[in-house]
Amino acid sequence: MIGLFLLLTAYATVAMAQTSTVVINASVVNVRTGPGLSYDVMSQVVEDEKVQVITEQNEWYKVRISNDQVGWIASWLVDNIEISAATNLVGTITHPEVNVRAESNTDSDILGTVTEGTQLTVLFQQEGWTQVQYYNQVAWISSSLIDVKVTPKQEATSTVATENDAAAPIQQVTVRTDGTNIRSGPSIEDSVVETAFKGDSFAFVEAVDDWYLIELADGTQGYVANWVVDLSANNEAAPTANITNISEATIVIDAGHGGHDSGALAQNFYEKKVTLKTAKLLAARLRSAGANVIMTRDSDEFIELQDRAYISNNNHADAFISLHYDSTETRNEISGTTTYYYHEEEKALADLINQNLSQYGPLPNNGVRYGNYFVLRENYQPAVLLELGYLNNDTDQQVVNTDNYRSQIVEGIYQALNQYFTP
Incomplete structure (x- = not known):
């Protein structure tokens, strides 16, 4: 009897040891019904609370919380204690x-x-x-x-096919943006066979690298980039992201220029230098709030424009912020900050950032303008481009390359994004 009891106790201990434990490191973290921001919030956990991880999927943890519910939390909002010990x-x-x-x-x-x-x-x-x-x-x-x-x-x-198996065969892809191209092959070099609009859904056939092969209404097939559509495991259109605070957002910070592309020139520094300093400070500010921040560059390197847009699209960014400092043909012709957007649906984000730049920034504010820039035009995610001062203006160039100015600008952008992601 004693031997049997010890055997059962040891077995139970082994079984319990298979679960991983993580600690919440944001003030409040939503527990969702599935592995993504498009799923409903079912509960919340608070800072320093420990939860058990069942499995991982696409940077999300399936967890068991204290009220015996199973849900999903974003992996970037927790600290791993036993990162690879999820149950098997x-x-x-x-x-x-x-x-x-x-x-x-x-x-x-x-x-x-x-x-x-x-x-x-x-x-x-x-x-x-x-x-x-x-x-x-x-x-x-x-x-x-x-x-x-x-x-x-x-x-x-x-x-393993569980009763809660949410990994049903994908049946639908749903287009997020008007004017989405469906191509003859899995590349932007292939010809466009049809143009789709926001909300259009198509039958999923298979995944090919970063593209989905889909079936069109007439029975023919085409390819659509995976970063411009949402997936659905049933016949209903895939839901859009439902972010309730900045800690759930994926934000791409784009430091303009870099490497052999030095950008505008002030008297003793290049644009590429101050964009990178500003980007690093903004990234740190956003990460301190729990946001998932991706930088297109974090050193003095050259990044192609198409690669910058691709980083945003491929990571399904909730916001893309491109940082620049301007220059004109005539010295001291203009001063201050300007906010640019391309797609009309991004004007609300541009307006919000511009309002906060006007409030927090010490330089004149030149308002919001339409800008036909590659990183905005080819970006299917909410994107803005900021010109944060003129390097051939005597006043601006003395101000912009200072810690005080960068702190003010960064706080303005942060406050705008915090408001943008708060319902």
């Missing part, structure tokens, strides 16, 4: 029909039934009961009715 325990039902219960006793409510051969992800075992993942919650099955085995983590992730 799989249980197979061994009886014809087994009750799945809300708690670990036979008097508990029955949540549903599973049949012999069904495989479920096992969270842990205790006192004759096995806790499993079942729909959007955890549930319990008598340990005598399920065979639990350790399987390779990758195999479990890809082959």
